[in-house]
Amino acid sequence: MGKDVIIACDFSSGREVMAFLNRFGEDKPFVKIGMELYYAEGPGIVREIKKRGYRIFLDLKLHDIPNTVKKAMRALSSLDIDMANLHAAGSSAMMRAALEGLTRADGTRPILLAVTMLTSIDEDIMNRELLIDRPLPETVMSYAKGAKEAGLDGVICSPHESPMVHESCGSAFLTVTPGVRFSDSGRGDQARVTTPAEARRLGSDYIVVGRPITQAGDPVAAYQRCVQEFVGGR
Numbered sequence: 001m002g003k004d005v006i007i008a009c010d011f012s013s014g015r016e017v018m019a020f021l022n023r024f025g026e027d028k029p030f031v032k033i034g035m036e037l038y039y040a041e042g043p044g045i046v047r048e049i050k051k052r053g054y055r056i057f058l059d060l061k062l063h064d065i066p067n068t069v070k071k072a073m074r075a076l077s078s079l080d081i082d083m084a085n086l087h088a089a090g091s092s093a094m095m096r097a098a099l100e101g102l103t104r105a106d107g108t109r110p111i112l113l114a115v116t117m118l119t120s121i122d123e124d125i126m127n128r129e130l131l132i133d134r135p136l137p138e139t140v141m142s143y144a145k146g147a148k149e150a151g152l153d154g155v156i157c158s159p160h161e162s163p164m165v166h167e168s169c170g171s172a173f174l175t176v177t178p179g180v181r182f183s184d185s186g187r188g189d190q191a192r193v194t195t196p197a198e199a200r201r202l203g204s205d206y207i208v209v210g211r212p213i214t215q216a217g218d219p220v221a222a223y224q225r226c227v228q229e230f231v232g233g234r
């Protein structure tokens with residue numbers, strides 16, 4: 001599985017995302033569709049983007065009882081997406097059910113990733129509100145190992161966590177990492193940022209990049225710069 005850059009298409013309408021993707025011409029980047037666009041436009045937007053030949057990470061972070069997640073994943077898998085995700089906190093039974101639901105009749109399935117702990121949850125919130133009385137890194141690693149044991153393909157994490165995840169879950173276990181910024185641009189609301197080149201050095205398998213590409217004056221050039229720094233020439 002090759003390293004790649006995934007563009008977070010955080011737009012609120014199908015019209016905006018299509019106008020954005022049209023700028024890339026024949027180039028078909030890997031794109032991430034999140035809750036905002038999916039809930040606004042429905043599954044039709046996923047079919048439309050897929051029909052045009054893009055690979056899709058559908059970032060809906062499922063978390064429910066195993067049977068419900070299995071059926072929901074079956075519906076998402078039929079959209080022919082390439083990557084899906086869920087919350088590891090939903091239990092190993094839920095993760096195994098998700099894999100079952102995602103697996104198509106021909107045995108293929110999208111890559112399935114787990115969210116460990118949202119970056120909006122710090123150790124204090126985790127201890128006081130979630131009543132998880134452990135250090136945050138230990139909790140993240142425990143969720144990552146649980147995801148690996150349940151048969152998932154990887155986790156979404158900070159590039160800084162990639163070495164630790166690869167060390168304990170193996171180098172084939174994917175780390176898909178947001179929080180990426182160019183060295184010469186602002187960080188926005190991301191607290192800890194990494195450049196594409198640093199993410200590569202830290203061993204990230206995919207980087208998820210939103211605003212540095214979507215808000216750039218020349219998004220295609222920004223994407224190509226990202227690919228160049230993260231993947232190298234291709």
Ligand code: C5P
Pocket residue numbers: 008010034118119120156178179180188190208209210211212
């Ligand atoms: O615009 P930016 O590059 O910050 O976008 C990053 C993308 O990754 C957004 O879609 C954001 O929701 C997502 N993400 C994140 N941090 C996490 C999990 C997801 O930035 N911990």
